Amino acid sequence: MLGDPRSHGLWEATAPAAPPTHPLHGHVSADVAVIGGGYTGMSCALHLAEAGRRVVLLEGREIGFGGAGRNVGLINAGLWVMPDDLSATLGPVLGERLLQLLGDGPSLVMALIDRHGIACELERNGTLHCAVGPEGLKEISEREAQWQRRGAPVRVLDAAETAQRLGTSAYAGSLLDLRAGTLQPLAYARGLARAAIAAGAAFHTDSPVIAADRKGERWKVRTASGVVDAAWVVVATDAYSTGPWRNVRTEQVHLPYFNLATRPLGAELLKSILPGREGVWDTKTILSSFRLDQAGRLVFGSVGALRNTGTVIHKAWARRALAKLYPQLGAVAFEHEWYGQIGMTDDALPRFHKFGPNAVGFSGYNGRGISPGTVFGRELAQLILGEKTEAEMPLPLTELRETSFRPFREAYYEAGAQVAHLAGERF
Known part of the structure; x- marks a missing residue:
């Protein structure tokens, strides 16, 4: 994407084309301005447009440019946090409400895929x-x-x-x-965009927001070449936030995560390697994940960034790890390699923020974006439509706060992953 094969790798190579979009030019009016073309923003735009609201979505780069287009593609239920711990942190009412919503999250994702005919390599085998x-x-x-x-x-x-x-x-x-499954994450993102546009939402890519001001009862959301006048603003920029809501980014610590994809495996290998095509990850702190795509490529990933010395270290580790996991693979060649950033909050829980009157957003998915992002986008739409109050949302409103020692911690995580992968296979 944007000429960088390491930004989206296999997913960019195999996803259906994105729907045609163009930058915002001039002055437009809307009921809701949605900022960010990831799962949260597009789910929100889709649900609002289906309810008859005028929606304008602004994306700074391309649809699915952030975590939505780079992740492993696991449609997980719940969060990293243990259910009892989540309930203890948020209290029994909010905690159990969130667990119910996110436990049912994969079913919402799959229902949207079915209803809109989204071609995204969906596997429902858990x-x-x-x-x-x-x-x-x-x-x-x-x-x-x-x-x-x-x-x-x-x-x-x-x-x-x-x-x-x-x-x-x-x-x-x-x-x-x-409850869970796998999908092609960029294909799902582009499919959500196509469905929202078909429902009446206007999408503008290459349109980073540079300012947002409240004028009376309306918001003026500005890009370099246009303005959206809207009653509501949804901030759905998460770990890749810039511009007026850059503090959403500084509230999180970036954890790099890479993926490597083999050539398609032959029929005999596919009989013994993930024959049920489940998505997999392990319990290590520096975890590993693996799954198959529709063509039978083995997608293998872990914590780390494919840049500088990390490129050689992580790829060499992946070959050693795969040799131990699946010696029948023989010499492994990777067709694609890519990486991105996971936004981690201090307590591994997402955030619900209010940025001013009628300006709201969720962020901080901690590596669980597909299902929670889709669910939270729908929840924001229901709030705007008046179907839910702020008190009925799945998370409490919290103030933005910058994470302490963030640059040091991010450098530590990237270097620490290299040290761990230099040491051995870890199985």
Whole structure:
């Protein structure tokens, strides 16, 4: 994307084309100005447009340029935070409300894909959270117990069944979540955009916002070549925020994450490697993830940035790790490589912010953007439509606050991932 093969890699190479868009020029009026062309912004725009509202979406680069177009493609339910911990942090009312919404999140994603005919390589076979050693098994067993108390269709698989599903005996067990699945993330983003435009929303790319001012009862949202006059503003820029809402970015610590994709595997290899096509990630702090795309490429990723010395270190580690996981692969060649940034908040929970009268947004997805972003976009639409009040939203309103020692922590995470991957396979 934008001439950089390491920005979106395989997803840019295999996604359907984005719908035609152009920069904003001149003065336009709308009910709602949505800032950001990721899952939150586009879900919000789609739901508002379907309700008959005039929506103008402004994206600084291209549709899906940020995390929406770069991620692994796991449609996860819930968050990283353990369900009981989330409920304890937010309180029983908000906590359980959020758990219910995000537990049902994958079903919303899949329903939108079905309703709008979005071609995004959807797989509905669940995900596997794999346990590394006894501590990992203890963690996923606790997750199982906490989700099952809430009626979720999750269960721990023993080492033998895990090995059968994965094609490797590297893990002590896994947590199967049948609510979840995988998709092609950039294709999903572009499909949401196409659906929102078909519903009547106007999308303008290459239109970074440079100012936003409140004039009476209306907002004036300015780009270099145009102005949107709107009653509401939705800030959906998250970890890639710039301009008037750059503080949304500084509230988060960037954690780099890379993915590498092999050539399509042959039919014999596909019989033994993820035959059920579940999405996979493990319990290590510096985690690994892997999955298959529709063509049978193995997409393998972990924490780290493919730049400077990290490019050589992470790719060499990935080859060693894959050789241990799947020796039947032989010498591994990667067709595509790419990376991006995950926005991490201090408590690993998203944020609900109010930026002024009738100006709201969610941010801080902590590596869980597909399902929560889609859900939160719908929630923002319901707030604007008057179907919900602020008190009925899934998160409390909080003030923006800059994360302490952010540049140091970001440098530490990038360097630390290189040190960890230089050391060995970690399985």
